Amino acid sequence: MQVDIDFNKKPIVVGKDGKDVYFKDIWPSTEEIAENQLSVPTAKLYSWDSNSTYIHEPPYFKNMTMDPLGPHGVEDANCLMNFGDSITTDHISPAGSIHKDSPAAKYLVEHGVDRKDFNSYGSCSLENGVKAVIAKSFERIHRSNLVGMGIVPLCFKSGEDADTLGLTGHELYTIDLPIRPGQDVTIQTDTKKSFTCTIRFDTEVTKAGGEKWKLxxxxxxxxxxxxxxxxxxxxxxxxxxxxxxxxxxxxxxxxxxxxxxxxxxxxx
Known part of the structure; x- marks a missing residue:
């Protein structure tokens, strides 16, 4: 690969008329650039557009302060998703093309986006302000990723799960979180159910690392x-x-x- 090309002397392509085309021939003039200037916001913070079909303000950005709150419990939280066994991140946050019958497609069509312009889902997960995840077990990397993002991984006790405890996913959950590795924590619902889970912060280093990563x-x-x-x-x-x-x-x-x-x- 040649890396010492002088574009002032060497053409970049031959035009349809057989003449050489140089870089200077396609580079816009100062006047052309001035005519197409984009307006640049002067605010220090990004101005979220509620009508955007690409990006919305994450709920965890609202009321965010410069100083982290530190470890704290969860009170009257809704169950965002209630799944069966063997769930992967691809089930929760799909990547790839947007299916024409999906909720995302419906939203885009309602906002005037043609199907040919749907683009695709992003490849990263969107956490939607999730505070904790309760499961029977975690794959190692997934558990570590949750900790790194400040989301608390909790495991049901052996022999227990949402079905055996009679949880429907429509309850409100309160979780007391004085966080120590491997500690048992009590979870209560607004339907007066109470059960115990084990917190899957496996080491003090893991906990400290997750907090440091957020900063x-x-x-x-x-x-x-x-x-x-x-x-x-x-x-x-x-x-x-x-x-x-x-x-x-x-x-x-x-x-x-x-x-x-x-x-x-x-x-x-």
Whole structure:
């Protein structure tokens, strides 16, 4: 790749008329730039547009102060989402194209956006002001990500879950959070139900790291984000290579007259 090109002397392309086109030929003049100047807001804070079809003010930005509040409990919180087992972040915050029948598509159409201009979902999750997540278990990276974003991961006690406790997701939840790693915390609902969960801050370092991360600027986070992205790319490559080595098993079983499994499988 040539990196010492003098665009004043070397053309960048040959036009349809066979003549050389130089960089100076396509560069706008000062007058042209002045004619197309965009208005620049003078306010120090971003002015959110309630009619925007791209970005809305996150609820956790409202009433935010320069000094973090520190660890505190959750009072009368709504259940934003109530899922079954084996849920991934892709189920909660999808990435990719916007389906024509999705709520997002309906919102865009109502705001005058043609389907051809739908663009796509972002690849990052939107936390919607989430304060805590309660689950039977967490995948390691997901638990760490929650902690890093200041969201409290809580685990049901063994043998318990939303169904066994009779939770519908329509309750209001109050969580007492004097935070210590591995501590049991009591959760109460407005329907007078009370149950215990284990807080999944596994170490004091994890807790301190999550608080420190929230205080860091984007430039301070950048090296860590880049390193994490590199590690994820390496993991994805390794996982794809591993998946190619897997043997897909389609199982079927036969029963004898005594209802004992004969253990027959077919490999494909």
């Amino acid at each position: 860091m600027s984007d430039s301070e986070k950048a090296p860590y984000v880049a390193k994490a992205g590199k590690r994820k790319a390496e993991y994805d490559i390794a996982l794809a290579a591993f998946n190619k080595t897997l043997v897909h098993v389609y199982g079927f079983c036969e029963f004898t007259s005594t209802d004992k499994w004969t253990g027959k499988y077919r490999l494909h």
